[in-house]
Amino acid sequence: MEREFENEFGKTFSKVSYLHDFCTVVVEWHGYTTNQQIEQVTNWIEEQARFMPCTSIMNDCSKIISVWADSLQWFSRNWMPKMQGIGVTNFIHVAKPNTFGDKIGKSLRSILDSQVRFHTFGNKKEAMEWLENYNTTSC
Numbered sequence: 001m002e003r004e005f006e007n008e009f010g011k012t013f014s015k016v017s018y019l020h021d022f023c024t025v026v027v028e029w030h031g032y033t034t035n036q037q038i039e040q041v042t043n044w045i046e047e048q049a050r051f052m053p054c055t056s057i058m059n060d061c062s063k064i065i066s067v068w069a070d071s072l073q074w075f076s077r078n079w080m081p082k083m084q085g086i087g088v089t090n091f092i093h094v095a096k097p098n099t100f101g102d103k104i105g106k107s108l109r110s111i112l113d114s115q116v117r118f119h120t121f122g123n124k125k126e127a128m129e130w131l132e133n134y135n136t137t138s139c
Helices: 035-049 072-086 100-112 124-134
Strands: 002-006 012-019 024-031 056-064 090-094 117-121
Touching: 002 035, 012 035, 024 035, 035 072, 056 100, 056 124, 072 100, 090 100, 090 124, 100 117, 117 124
Parallel strands: 024 056, 056 090, 090 117
Antiparallel strands: 002 012, 012 024
């Protein structure tokens, strides 16, 4: 499972990959993203995740320049419950401190904390180290 999503100008706004050894979907967001783009990517992930084990989502917002204000409720009320039904128990958020991505993470944590185990990291390397230590057995 790997796909890049491009906007109407041919610029990549998201890249999705799957870490088979960790049963984790990695979503990288780039630049400015619209509500429609977020829904497009997350709906595609939901379709793909039905065919493989998926216990964690790594949401990498370290390269994003928008705040998702219009998408947070849809994300938490519609998409995350579906992903939980597939087996997702961990939400891993990656963002540099004091950035739009960090703001998204703080908002998501307040909404999702009661739904999944929410983990926040300042960079992808830290998130990967946690994932390697967390997944000591195959998923």
